[in-house]
Amino acid sequence: MTAAPYVPPNVIPPPLQRVAPLLKRKWFRELVLLPPTLTRRRFSNKTEDYGVFKPSQIDHIGQLSIYVQDIERSRRWYEQLGGLRHSRTCELEPHPFKPGWTIRCCYMSAAKHDECLVLVEERDPAGKVTVPSGMSFFHTAFEVQGNLLEDSLGFAAQSKAAGFRPNYGPVRHNGEPPLGDGETGGNVASYYYDPDYNNVEFCAAMDTIENYSARYGDTKSSARA
Amino acid sequence: MNIYVGRPQIAAAKLQHHVIYVSDLKRSKDFYMKLFDLQFSALNHPDSSAAMRLSNQEMHFFSFGFYHHDLCLVKHHKLKMDNNSMLHFTLVARDGAAFDGIRARTATMGIPVREGRLIASAKTLPGQRAFCLQDPDRHWIEIIEEPRQ
Numbered sequence: 032m033t034a035a036p037y038v039p040p041n042v043i044p045p046p047l048q049r050v051a052p053l054l055k056r057k058w059f060r061e062l063v064l065l066p067p068t069l070t071r072r073r074f075s076n077k078t079e080d081y082g083v084f085k086p087s088q089i090d091h092i093g094q095l096s097i098y099v100q101d102i103e104r105s106r107r108w109y110e111q112l113g114g115l116r117h118s119r120t121c122e123l124e125p126h127p128f129k130p131g132w133t134i135r136c137c138y139m140s141a142a143k144h145d146e147c148l149v150l151v152e153e154r155d156p157a158g159k160v161t162v163p164s165g166m167s168f169f170h171t172a173f174e175v176q177g178n179l180l181e182d183s184l185g186f187a188a189q190s191k192a193a194g195f196r197p198n199y200g201p202v203r204h205n206g207e208p209p210l211g212d213g214e215t216g217g218n219v220a221s222y223y224y225d226p227d228y229n230n231v232e233f234c235a236a237m238d239t240i241e242n243y244s245a246r247y248g249d250t251k252s253s254a255r256a
Numbered sequence: 257m258n259i260y261v262g263r264p265q266i267a268a269a270k271l272q273h274h275v276i277y278v279s280d281l282k283r284s285k286d287f288y289m290k291l292f293d294l295q296f297s298a299l300n301h302p303d304s305s306a307a308m309r310l311s312n313q314e315m316h317f318f319s320f321g322f323y324h325h326d327l328c329l330v331k332h333h334k335l336k337m338d339n340n341s342m343l344h345f346t347l348v349a350r351d352g353a354a355f356d357g358i359r360a361r362t363a364t365m366g367i368p369v370r371e372g373r374l375i376a377s378a379k380t381l382p383g384q385r386a387f388c389l390q391d392p393d394r395h396w397i398e399i400i401e402e403p404r405q
Binding site: 039040041043047051054059060063064067072073074075081085086087088089090091092093094095096097098113114115121124125127128134136138141142143144146147148149151153161163164165166167168169170171172173174175176177178182184185186188189192212213214215216217218227229233234237238239240242 | 259260261263265266267268269270271273274275277292293296297298299301302303304305306307309311315319320321323324325326327328330332335336338339340341342344345348349350351354357358374375376377379395396398402
């Protein structure tokens with residue numbers, strides 16, 4: 032008898048996945064937000080209140096390493112769904128911060144981002160591969176080639192034809208119908224669980240600082256009428 | 257009819273943003289803004305967002321200065337976060353001065369650092385500098401300066 036595969040507690044249950052597309056309907060969002068509306072706790076996602084007006088010390092995210100149970104299985108998933116390329120898989124090496132533990136790393140590259148993703152099998156001192164908890168990050172996001180709305184929709188359509196089913200999307204994270212789900216950022220996104228239930232977003236057309244400048248100049252919302 | 261089927265695969269171009277779980281939003285927000293000058297760009301809360309209400313989460317969005325969000329901090333109001341699904345993530349400093357500035361801030365903020373790249377098998381390019389640190393939830397963050405092309 033084999034043990035049931037581990038499903039992290041934050042995984043969206045299938046019934047909720049089926050309801051989630053309704054978030055693109057304003058009436059449904061209003062229904063969900065009825066309690067804070069009635070109790071006057073409700074506020075809006077005021078992105079413009081926090082406009083981005085100066086650069087940070089960081090340019091971009093360089094690399095992400097995530098735990099997986101089976102490098103080959105995960106590698107195939109990222110190659111087939113995301114079009115990532117396998118760069119190299121290394122021999123076992125000492126875990127960087129757990130004495131006695133080891134890791135094996137598989138480096139994956141995106142079209143414009145060398146070795147951006149590391150698939151890591153982690154082994155305890157007895158040599159047993161650990162099971163990722165799903166509770167270190169909510170999701171990670173790749174921008175798709177082209178970076179236009181239609182590229183993200185095309186990605187979703189091609190993925191569907193290839194047999195991949197998103198847990199959410201395609202949606203646009205703003206309030207504009209027909210794709211908008213009332214969230215923030217403007218990105219057009221689809222979300223998929225990898226074989227270890229790591230949640231992976233593929234997106235395009237996110238708002239930029241220029242969008243804010245075009246709309247509001249250098250004036251923060253607190254100083255606007 | 258799916259007009260995209262039969263066309264060349266639209267693939268991932270690059271890693272764009274990352275959304276990590278934290279246990280104390282204020283503590284982490286202070287940490288990331290003070291150490292990296294991240295710009296707070298949005299707040300999605302169960303009292304403002306239907307998706308956050310359905311998922312029992314609160315998300316704070318931060319920008320590196322170009323996109324609306326590059327790094328987001330999420331607090332799950334029912335579940336406990338841990339460090340058992342992610343080994344690390346890397347933040348690339350804007351330039352050499354920014355790399356030095358972050359390093360200086362770790363000293364003022366009393367944050368211990370570890371020299372070099374975190375994973376031994378990771379590539380180190382000629383002239384590349386790197387160090388690592390942990391955020392308040394013990395997420396490992398690697399800071400690198402990419403050599404100019």
